[in-house]
Amino acid sequence: xxxxxxxxxxxxxxxxxxxxxxxxxxxxxxxxxxxxxxxxxxxxxxxxxxxxxxxxxxxxxxxxxxxxxxxxxxxxxxxxxxxxxxxxxxxxxxxxxxxxxxxxxxxxxxxxxxxxxxxxxxxxxxxxxxxxxxxxxxxxxxxxxxxxxxxxxxxxxxxxxxxxxxxxxxxxxxxxxxxxxxxxxxxxxxxxxxxxxxxxxxxxxxxxxxxxxxxxxxxxxxxxxxxxxxxxxxxxxxxxxxx
Amino acid sequence: xxxxxxxxxxxxxxxxxxxxxxxxxxxxxxxxxxxxxxxxxxxxxxxxxxxxxxxxxxxxxxxxxxxxxxxxxxxxxxxxxxxxxxxxxxxxxxxxxxx
Numbered sequence: 001x002x003x004x005x006x007x008x009x010x011x012x013x014x015x016x017x018x019x020x021x022x023x024x025x026x027x028x029x030x031x032x033x034x035x036x037x038x039x040x041x042x043x044x045x046x047x048x049x050x051x052x053x054x055x056x057x058x059x060x061x062x063x064x065x066x067x068x069x070x071x072x073x074x075x076x077x078x079x080x081x082x083x084x085x086x087x088x089x090x091x092x093x094x095x096x097x098x099x100x101x102x103x104x105x106x107x108x109x110x111x112x113x114x115x116x117x118x119x120x121x122x123x124x125x126x127x128x129x130x131x132x133x134x135x136x137x138x139x140x141x142x143x144x145x146x147x148x149x150x151x152x153x154x155x156x157x158x159x160x161x162x163x164x165x166x167x168x169x170x171x172x173x174x175x176x177x178x179x180x181x182x183x184x185x186x187x188x189x190x191x192x193x194x195x196x197x198x199x200x201x202x203x204x205x206x207x208x209x210x211x212x213x214x215x216x217x218x219x220x221x222x223x224x225x226x227x228x229x230x231x232x233x234x235x236x237x238x239x240x241x242x243x
Numbered sequence: 244x245x246x247x248x249x250x251x252x253x254x255x256x257x258x259x260x261x262x263x264x265x266x267x268x269x270x271x272x273x274x275x276x277x278x279x280x281x282x283x284x285x286x287x288x289x290x291x292x293x294x295x296x297x298x299x300x301x302x303x304x305x306x307x308x309x310x311x312x313x314x315x316x317x318x319x320x321x322x323x324x325x326x327x328x329x330x331x332x333x334x335x336x337x338x339x340x341x342x
Contacts, residue, residue, distance in 0.1 A: 001273040004286035063333040070329025075251035077321040082255040086262035095269035129291035209272040
């Protein structure tokens with residue numbers, strides 16, 4: 001559901017770009033903060049200018065934690081980029097592909113997950129013409145902010161209430177279904193508010209097609225996360241501070 | 244942990260190959276709705292390097308190979324962006340400490 005240029009009016013694309021930038025900026029700040037929390041001494045040492053051999057040892061640990069976390073983000077980003085190329089046929093001459101919002105946020109945490117989806121969308125838009133440049137803010141709002149970040153909390157609530165494997169699978173499945181559905185509804189509303197098409201036509205049409213795609217998303221997300229686990233990729237493992 | 248990141252990078256490369264061979268060319272959900280409701284013509288394609296995940300090179304006649312290469316480049320770009328960000332951030336923290 002990458003919106004191309006021409007379907008949104010400038011007000012809607014600028015407005016959603018600001019909204020998307022605010023949330024992604026917040027996510028970047030939270031990731032920085034959680035990385036700093038891994039090693040508060042490093043930050044204090046930076047302020048005080050205190051250098052000691054003990055701290056330089058800790059510094060090394062910090063560097064490897066930070067680089068490791070970014071390597072994990074990069075790996076998930078490349079996986080989602082690849083999966084989004086893979087369109088599978090759904091009902092009546094329509095195709096869909098994995099959005100991957102819940103894979104990213106469950107694997108890395110909601111803040112890093114949203115950043116990963118946003119980065120994938122930026123690369124797709126700049127280099128592949130998949131989603132317009134002017135519509136990039138709206139696409140990030142729909143798929144990264146709503147589809148990954150906001151819908152993570154559906155998973156989080158379900159898994160909090162049912163702290164067992166069934167609760168985990170239900171949480172992943174239901175949240176990924178809604179990540180596609182809600183992203184498509186947001187997309188439809190943005191296009192309608194731009195005056196491109198009537199709201200009462202586009203919202204039901206988008207919602208009905210994407211509720212079918214959402215079922216695939218739920219299954220593929222569960223399978224995808226199992227594959228990550230089997231590759232010894234700890235889900236949300238390194239930075240548990242990210243809550 | 245880093246080895247698991249590399250394994251996932253390799254899985255992505257595999258997915259790109261599978262996607263190039265098997266991906267459906269049906270319109271996606273939004274395109275389909277735009278077609279039915281008659282606003283598809285409003286969408287304009289923005290200029291970019293790899294249109295429709297293809298190398299737009301004259302010597303590239305095989306669609307599958309072209310998509311595989313375009314996909315590899317994308318997978319590599321997103322991975323590299325994060326590795327670079329990680330390198331810069333861990334260095335920025337080290338520099339703060341050294342100062």
